[in-house]
Amino acid sequence: MLSYIARAAARILLTFLVVITLAFAATRLSGNPIDYIAGQGLTQEDRALLIRYYGLDRSVAEQYLAFLKSFFDGEFGLSYVERRPVSVVVAERIWPSLQLLLSSVALTLALSIPLGVLAAIWRNSWVGSAIMSFAFLFYAVPNFVLATFMILVFAYWLNWLPVVGNGSWAHFIMPTIAMSGILIAGLTRFTRNAMLDVLGQDFMRTARAKGLTETEVIFRHGLRNASITILSVIGLQVAGLAAAGSVVVESIFSWPGIGELLVRSAILRDYPVLQFGVIAVSAAVLLINVLVDIAYGFADPRIRFGKA
């Protein structure tokens, strides 16, 4: 188990270094931030003055080294526009993003696994068809369309739900649904398929033959064996959600999270914040992958011992 975790950690470290370098390189391709920080109408002389002041006159290699170094002082550099340490800017926003992510994952798990199991068991009845039709519908609707539609109906017309920020539990409803809509749809389908694969296996017949109730058969033998497939799908989808979904949904609902921050820093060319934001999201994706890897080990002992 330990060597298993160690190997996973080494892989992550390497990925992380690649991510850091890519984040640094990609941000430098998008123009000089001075044009965004200082606004319009600078003479070349003044532009040069500000470029020096913000340390943008240093060579790319120097900037890269300073950037790596900033990881060790724990501040991750200074935001060009806000003039605060990046760590402070990002720290304000981690919790709101995490809250939204967790509520979305919770809603996804709470709905899609039971729905998927039901759809598998009742695959030949109208219940199964209805569940799958909804799943297809939600799978096809992008989150910004779903979000805008909900805003129109529940906020603009009915005036039931708030649209700005994360002030109360009611603020969570629409963003959570917008974030998890596509996840619920995807995971319901995968759960159904994974269950269908398992339901036809020999050991299921054996379980029934030894006198277990149908519920025990489905949950102890069926779902347990389907869980590996389900886990990897959750891992992939939640990782994708942390990276992309939050950017769109947080912007629409003015959610003070990392995704909204990323959009703003990209517009303002606030490299230090943007770089770190990209890295933070990548770290979240990596972390989710590790958690899934570890969870595999629990779900399937063969993986734990490196035999799979």
Added chain:
Amino acid sequence: MKRLLVTTALALIAAMPAFAQEITVGAANVAPYLDPGRDHSNVGSQFYYNTFDVLIERDYDKLEVEWKPGLATEWSIIEPTVMELKLRDDVVFHNGDRMTADDVVFSLNRMYQASFPPYQVRARDRLENFDRAEKVDDFTIRIHAKREEPLWETLINLQQVMIIPEKYTKALSGDPEVAEDSDFEAFSLAPVGTGPYRVAEFVPGERLVYERFDGFWGEKAPLERATVRRIPETASRVTALRTGEADIITNVAPDQLAMLEADPSVKVVGAPTALFHVMIMNQNHERMKDARLRQALSLAVDRNALNEGLWLGKAVVPASHTMEEFGEFHMPELNTFEYNPERAKELLAEAGYNGEEIVYDCQSTYYTNGMLAAQAIVEMWGAVGVNGRVNVIEEWTGGKPEMMVRCWSNPMYFADPFGSFGVMWAPQGPSESEGRFNTDEEYAGIWERFRYSSDTGARKQAYGELMERIEQDAPFLPLYRPYESWAMRTNVNWAPKPGHIPYVLDFRAGSIDFASN
């Protein structure tokens, strides 16, 4: 019974102030820092006037310039280059410090003798003529100009020379006796002024909370609390107004107006912004060198059609680089720019234009309708035989030699042609130093008279001559003044004031109140 009615009425009146006057503003953007000195952005200028004061105020209800005492009670020119100002002696900063001449001298010299690079940059384009401020006594100061200054009051009324506390600022970091760069950086996150609202909470780029400052020297602020929060998505801003999460929203897009105007719970106010969207042309690009080609590219643009198509006719198409806000310097009679496709065709033929591609650079979403205007302009060029192409580019290309034509804007930083045309098109100014605009001795000579003549007639004459040069050299075409709208709940009475620079959210006494329902 009568007595009961009277008591009830009295009780009601007594209870009225208990209604906390609070509002929430949903803004497309909240400033990432708050320092009136270094800032001249459209986002930032929304926020300073509530918190900071200038020495000389103006009546913002009027378009015509009328100066009023601000932190200075009186002022006079005591020598051709020296102005003396008497200060109010009852002014307190939000941190409790009493304002004296030291604070005023500090605030002015932070710009006039700037050592902090962001201040140096802002001072250079508009405050270049000011040498220093000095203290005479605790409530008297003098400002020394390098040359005779025709725009004294205008340039003392600027946002950049709003007054900040000396002691507080210097003590923000490092040595409390010295003004270091880091002090000014820290100030921009914890701003303190003398205005009717103090900044109670500021999350950069996200949220700003104003609270009434009871120690304000002037008329009491009408609101107890005003929260400005960022709502970047237009649809969410509009919805926030409906759900009651916002009382006022900024930057309402032209295509949302009809829907909002149809809603009885909401009202919309708007005005043409004191800012031009412009099309700039590179005089030094090999393909663009012939002035006749540039003139043709300008004459081919039907700006009224752009206004009708993109702004529902609400934008203002200028005859020259001039605005009503310039007061006596508003000179629409100059007729510098016009639409004349026939003349454009002739000029193209004279210039020997042979179908070479002309590229129009523009960001995708930076300017409202900017990309649509770019596409329409290229079509209009096509109608006179120009082979144009829109190049969507997020980067600022105005300083690149390969730039041919691009979208830009010329804001009015203060109400004078110098504050709009002047900042961008001065000899050695931004446009020339970026290598896309050329001036010569003649231009510089006219410029001198325009900037420094003490006689209004002479300045107007010179401005007219500058516009003739612009017509000949065709370095740019002002397209229109965009129309900006704000929407609010019907019980809120607020509107942008004509005397302010664009975008100011003025919540001072007399600028906002609530209709009794």
